Amino acid sequence: MLKRATMCLFVISLLLGMSLGVYAQDINLTLWHIHTNVGAAQNTIQDAIRRFETDYPNVKIEEVQIINDEYKTKLMIAMGANDEPDIFMSWGGGPLETYISAGKVWDMTDALVEEGIYDNFLPVALDLGSVGDRVYGVPITNMVAALVFYRTDIFENLNLDIPTTYTELLEVMAVLNDNNITPFALANANKWTGSMYYMYLADRIGGPEAFYKAMMRTDGGSFASEAFIKAGEYLQELVKNNAFPRGFQSMDEDLAQSRNLLYTDRAAMYLMGSWAWGTIKAENESLLEKLDFFVFPGVDGGLGDPSNLVGTPGDNYFSVAQKCEHKEYAIKFLGYLSDENAVEMLIANGHIPPFGEDIGSKIDDPMMKKLYQAVSGSDAVQLWYDQSLPPELAQVHLDTTQALFGLEMTPEEAAQTMEEAARRYHGEN
């Protein structure tokens, strides 16, 4: 009796599963990305899919949104089992190279040229998705620099000026704290959020060369050099002067725990990638009136130019899998992701697309223009450490920086740990 019932259930569910699994489409392309939040990128991608499917009714693009924290895991598991999606997103740099060297990614250079979409993209931005002059991933969605967003109304009420040096920053912080306002909205469970402070401090103190030499292991460059130790010291001084909210080490940027403080007048500043403008626009548009930004202040006596930026010329890179059976359609779809419509859509939603040289002329909104000028105007843009370093070292950088924020490591220890990891990685021992 029981057995028969079980069998029936089993068969029924199998049939159900099968009937739902079969689609009457000729060609199916799967697309994976991380834009689970409503916003510029998600709107643009979905709009491109709609337009593409209208023009090619025989092709269906199955879009899978995976939350940021799980994304790399899912992608890696899929690749491990030769089951990767036809089109997928990555952050370029180190991780993408891992996929490339495993033979998973299609070299689309020639196809890009043939389709006439190669010139859609900014050359600097293409570099991060390329090995040599072969392109494996194209930058979509955003040109990014980390900027300090701040609440203009709070600054006005307290008669505060924009800090241009570290010392001024400490003064601003003191006034804010006296008025029970947290200086910086930071959620550091994600680690890359706190890393922005460290990167800026190291750049302001030692200049871009400090990191470059340490990473390339040239000219006696070292992660244990004074610039990095000093950066750690300044960082911990910020922590000790209550720069960050209560419990910031466990707060999650993906859960908006940082921005909620900004929205509820509890915090005044927010160091974040320029995508934050679009995010805030989607989440809480009325706040934009009370929001402006400045570049991270310089450090007195530091070697770095205080107008240098940290960021990336292209945030998300889209690649086509080597095993994709319909590359001709996949590449056409990438065209839809980077055409005029996409540009308009991204700008309207507060992003600066990494496409072409004349983007500036397409931006009307004055704040967006200012953002564009800030992001594209600087001579030196330091690429995120966790994107420029090999994944293994990136992890060490993120871990030691989080420990610095928690005052669990001294600046010397953190710098030493990082340097040892680098030596081990490069086989220098």
Place this chain on the structure above:
Amino acid sequence: MIQKSLKHLGLYIFAAAWFLISFYPFVFMVITSLKGRMEFLIKPVWAFPEQFLYTNYIRVIEGGFFRFFFNSVSVSVISVSIIILVSSLASYIISRVRFRLSSLVYGVFVAGMMIPIHITLIPVYNLTRALGIYDSLAALVGPYVAFSLPISVFVLVGFMRDIPLELEEAAVMDGASRMQIYTKVVMPLSKPALSTVAIYSFILLWNEFIYALVLLTSKHNWNLTMGLWNFHGQYSIDIPLIMATLTLAALPLILIYFFLQEQVIRGMTTGALKG
């Protein structure tokens, strides 16, 4: 007298304190689910909603809630049915038939309780792919059955051992086969233990996360926990919406429990683990 009422007072305080601790988070969850996004951030957490906002629930349902619910129901029901069948067959033999390897087989099953799911993740992932059932609900059934077996066999063997031997001997006298003894004698008598197994494994599987995370990709295959997890990522900014999702996800089991409380508790308690 005074001592006695003091003792009573202590009991009441204990009961009330634990009532608050186990219940208040649920109240918090439901109240928050009816608020607006900014309202939650500005007003104290325990403040009553300014007006009941059902829109959060509507959004969750429109986000595919019933699909995930249906998936969870089918996977759990199918898996539990197979568990009952398979584990009772094995337990019957282990508990009531003498054979050489009996204690070894039992020992191996019970030792299975100590095996962490995670050691199997990568091999099971590869296996699922080889079977061609990756990213389908069928992928979950195998691991679900396998990992519920140890505790089920443990409970069932413990129970079946106590069934008087005379009943079975009488059936043997009548010329009944093993299969007939199993279906006609042992199974009916084991109902309490079977319901224990069914309830425990149902709760466990209904809430399972890690296999679903690794073995399912497409949205139309997600079970409820996967739906929950992805809602969490998708609408993270909107805490009341998340709370509405949590409430809806917890509701099915809680409703079943409310309506069948007596049966569930009896099922959980009569056949449960004894010495």
Place this chain on the structure above:
Amino acid sequence: MKGLDHLPWYRRPGVTISLFLAPALFFFALYVLAPIPVSFYYSLFRWDGIGERVFIGFQNWRELTQDPIFWRALKNNVTLVVISILVQLPMGIALALLLTSRFRWRKLLKTIYVLPYLMSAVAIGMLWRYIYEPTFGLLNMFLEAIGRSNWILDWLGDPKVVLYSVINAINWQFIPFYMLLFMAALVGIPDELYEAAKIDGASAWKVFWTITLPLLWPTVTNAAILSLVGSLKYFDLIHVLSGGGPSHASELMATYMYKRSFQHFRMGYGSTVAVALFTIGFVLSMVFLRATRCREYEGGGKR
């Protein structure tokens, strides 16, 4: 016994036994037993999950013995085991006693007390995230409201606190389970025993220690084993609530294994951690089982 030759083949004992056991063994071998040697095999390789597997012998194992994070995770697991057994079991017994007594509201309480057990660990993790939230969370707002803001701790952010915060949520989840388990056992204790004690004028406390607890003991040891095993392989709630952080302060062996294999893409090393976790858990449970079982036989336990 008569000769078996007259029986059709499918009714011979060996065949019947095999047929009854086969389905269970099939699932068990395929999904539980076989993966163990496979995982051990993976532990001998350097493998990023995508590229080629490189055989490196016992290098992963050597690294494991010197990996401070692994030892920290193990220590956290042991803490979790100890606190679980010392908190969940006594609380479970106390609540079970309350609910099996003639306490007036026990019906209502029974309904409410079980609720946390019905929720998934993922949901509980998400819920407790907003209870522990530093600014908008229930707990801190409550402490502020009663004027105890000096009791506020950085629940999930302070490495010295986070493990206990997380264990607290785990306790919340599992106490109802043990409560049900002990209720089952308490219902089985015949009333006559209590009545006899009452006539002797024994105090409730004494009745508990001399009658209830000894009769409950087999259930207690079973519960302790379940708790031990469950705590050693615990994963879900930590993954959702703290992710093992900050700085690995709430890392468990299972979360560490997941992190190394699926987030840092070191499948070989992750498999090493998994096999170590399995071995440690298995040995500990066996030792525990031996110890308690022996005592039980000496004391003339139930079976």
